[in-house]
Amino acid sequence: MKIMASIGLIIVSISIFGYLYRAIKGPSMADRVVALDAIGIALMAVIALFSIILNTPHFISILMLLAVLSFLGTISFAKFMDKGEIIEYERDDI
Structure with a gap:
């Protein structure tokens, strides 16, 4: 069982480098966000x-x-991409 887990650890570690490359060189902001989420997983x-x-x-x-x-x-990045800000402040225009 430990041998299979070690092999899986090597494979997942290699995939992290692929995700890191996509997070740095991603053509769009959405690709970078997905890559950062995949790195977390x-x-x-x-x-x-x-x-x-x-x-x-x-x-x-x-x-x-x-x-x-x-x-x-991931939720914060998605909200930032959608509205341009993470925390919205309500202002009373009187």
Whole structure:
């Protein structure tokens, strides 16, 4: 089982470099956002595979925290691409 997890860890690590290339050289902002989201998902896979290799369940809480932060980052980028700002302030024009 640990050999398969090690092989998976190598494959996921190689894919992170591909995503990093797309995040840097992406032709559009949407491609960069998708690449950053994929990097977050790949990092979650790396943490899960390390948890399998080391036979410990303690990395799962870190995995959940990274999932929430990755989700919030993707939502923030999407809102910035849509409206040009992340936090909208309501102004009363009197």
